[in-house]
Amino acid sequence: MKSAGELPVESRDGHSTGDGRTRAAVARLLMEQGPVTAAAVAADLELSAPAVRRHLDALVADGEAEVRKASTRGPRGRGRPAGHYVLTDAGRARFGHGYDDLAVAALRYLAEFGGPDAVQGFARTRVKDLLGPASAQIAAASPDERAELLATALTTRGYAAQARAGGMGVQLCQHHCPVAHVAAEFPVLCEAETAAFADLLGTHVQRLATIARGDSACTTHVPLDVPDAGRKHSTTTISGDRSLRGRQSE
Incomplete structure (x- = not known):
């Protein structure tokens, strides 16, 4: 389900007026739907591919997300299989726990x-x-x-x-x-x-x-x-x- 109501204004070229809130929305989607591809994140949040990549790269760099190799089972299309992103324990900690x-x-x-x-x-x-x-x-x-x-x-x-x-x-x-x-x-x-x-x-x-x-x-x-x-x-x-x-x- 689209979470655009919680997002700041962000242009299609990836520039954002609220990177923190957008990154939190990306992290939340990984928590709720991960492992998930960057393309799926972009489609769900209605963001550009470069914008999503930037936030995903930042989450990975901070140790809050990791990339898992896509399964090689079944028919494969052209090109390299897309990686799937999932939150780490550190990433889940940003949402708190009991x-x-x-x-x-x-x-x-x-x-x-x-x-x-x-x-x-x-x-x-x-x-x-x-x-x-x-x-x-x-x-x-x-x-x-x-x-x-x-x-x-x-x-x-x-x-x-x-x-x-x-x-x-x-x-x-x-x-x-x-x-x-x-x-x-x-x-x-x-x-x-x-x-x-x-x-x-x-x-x-x-x-x-x-x-x-x-x-x-x-x-x-x-x-x-x-x-x-x-x-x-x-x-x-x-x-x-x-x-x-x-x-x-x-």
């Missing part, structure tokens, strides 16, 4: 019937599963390599992390948090994560800011002048003093 609400409800239930210890146990297990096999690699590395390896491991799990030199050590910055909405109600998730970082890095760490509390990134300070692992590590999570949040690396 996973956060479900997770919050589950943790509320766990807290009510299992108590705080059950929630803390879940938080510790979650961090262990999050880092998985990377934990052994990080622990085996030299102290000045661990923060970078941890950032890489977190990035592969969707946290867009970076390790940057700052102050008397390194600042581990996580620019995205897939569970920020849940952690806002259950900060024990952040506390367990911070404790796991300290254990892996072999040093005291200090959480300066969190996305769950409204900051632009989760920032953890990792000093590099503290003796290596083998000692009991302490952690400092973000306090009620919001002045700490300004101490993020540029």
